[in-house]
Amino acid sequence: MRVAVIGGGRSSEHEVSLRSAASVAEGVAGAGHEVLPITVERSGTWVHGGDRLALEPAAGLLGADVAFPVLHGPFGEDGTVQGMLELLDVPYVGAGVLASALCMDKVIFKDLLGAAGVPQVAYAAVRESRWQADPDAVLAGLESLGLPVFVKPNRLGSSVGIGKATTAAELGEALSTAFEHDVLAIVEAFSPGIEVECSVMGLDDPEVSLPGEIVLAGADWYDYEAKYTPGAMELVVPARLSPIAAAELRRLAAETFVRIGCAGLARVDFFVEGDRVLVNELNTMPGFTLTSVYPKLWEATGLSFPALCDRLLAYAVRRFEAERVARAF
Template sequence: MYSEENSAAHPLCVALLFGGLSSEHEVSRVSAGTFADNMDPEKYELIKIGITKDGRWLYTEASSAQMADGSWEELPGNMPCAISPDRADHGAILFTPAGHVEKLHIDVVIPALHGLWGEDGTVQGLLELAGIPYVGCGVLASAVCMDKAVANALFAANGIPHCAWAAYTRAQLEADPDGIRAALEEKLGWPIFVKPANAGSSVGISKASNAAELADAIKLALENDRKVVFESFVDGQEVECAVIGSEPAFSTRPGEILAGAEFYTYDDKYKNGVSETLIPARLSEEKLDEVKDYAARAYTAVGCEGLARCDFFVERGTGRVLINEINTFPGFTSISMYPKLMEHEGTPLPQLIDRLVALAMERAVAHHG
């Protein structure tokens, strides 16, 4: 069993991955800076590996501020690097300016990546091949939660309530646009939320109130993915739970987002800072506990481990609790709900990071011996 005390004598070598190819590249840079600023240097030797928007992996000694503002990419000390899938390496390969190849041993990875090619099981698969422990969900849960259509199907199979929904591929939408529109109108009614199945952070999401808006919304969603999810409008409070661990999973009671725009947009989340959070959410004690219970059930149903943020609607009038989605590597910015919820439960950021690293090490032992 791994214990946090083990790292006192020998600091753990932690690789922090940030950036990435997704539309959430900028958010990832800020999240990674939060990790870097809250990790005890006596416990952890931190290696920073940035992934540019065009997919280059670079070892960097950037500060948190340089990571956040993007200037890290221009630092003279950056070196091309790659995490090796060869288990004998157990780490990264550095390509030095002198033309040499160096190996860097890594004990654990924090993949502070959001969205596609980071939070979707791809990087997790690389780390499984490499045999390197990592923070967060495994390959399957990461992939499932990134695909809203697959996640919705699993929620339904496990009795986790969700709003009415449908999903179609690009080929289906192009082959029978009128038939699909009629089917959506009958099943979901207006307005309809239109989402790319695999994008994150509200990117490419539209609210359509008629056929013309639906056509535009589909076009926008297809710019982000080849599969589109359609969901009925829910007039509800948006609440979120932080979940940590597995077997058993612990969920916080939910916090609430007071959105600045008509619905919670990417700009709201990360740029405008107009969204406010309330912890706990403005719900009855019984309803707070009901959401918390559904969060742990949903997290377990899709096989999450390590951490995830589970997002729900509580429908106005009926009080129905409806899951929206699960984020398997939630944001760790100054306005992010996950670290705020954990802090409210008595786990401030430095201890939370210790716990997440410990869970990563424990899972590696449990899975691989």
């Protein structure tokens, strides 16, 4: 197949996306497909072979059979590019418009899981306008979460803009940092559990990889440097869990994937406190760099990187064909 591999993007995760896209292009080529590399510049311009692309609804994308949008963060992983690919009428790897948007919005994602009774840490949303108007009231409202807490931009990934606060003063600083990236921040209670991640792949009946435990080499928490610096993090596979926790974690990974309406792939992140498993986040387009967890977990489960890319492409085409029949255009 001819595969348009899209990397870059307008978000602060531009560089991570370029590295992920380079890895995916190599894996797609290794699986025997033709790669059509596309870079989305920071300005939002789409470029192929040095030429600016003109995109036209229903006209496809460079004659590609399928697109692999390896884009992270806003304007890439949040449903916007997925909507564009729908208009172009091109099959694409990953979740559709709604699921992508839901998972990019941490507050909405947690609200949905909470409504379904899915276990997770306590959290609160804080708007920048409210913080600027009455910071003392905001801090008072967050006291029930205890300390430490983690503060995150609501719609960003790769640990960009995240801070850990152990005092009220640090909490204020962390909120200010988060607001540099988003007008809405989420403040999450601390979990003493271990961090465990699972890779998920499929459609209505997804497969779940072996769980991987995140072990940090010196860092206090799993920040941007720990994620993307070689040697800063050790991935222990399988994670050191009780049989009860391991079974519950894999069940929740598949259930959350289906509940949100994901397709193709996702990485589900957890905190595990003994036998208690808490869902933390779901990433619809996880990293594909040399240090990224998603492909490493599948490799540990017995699936090579080119084979993984090949299966993700097949799921994209299968979903596209099924949806076109169901919509009866």
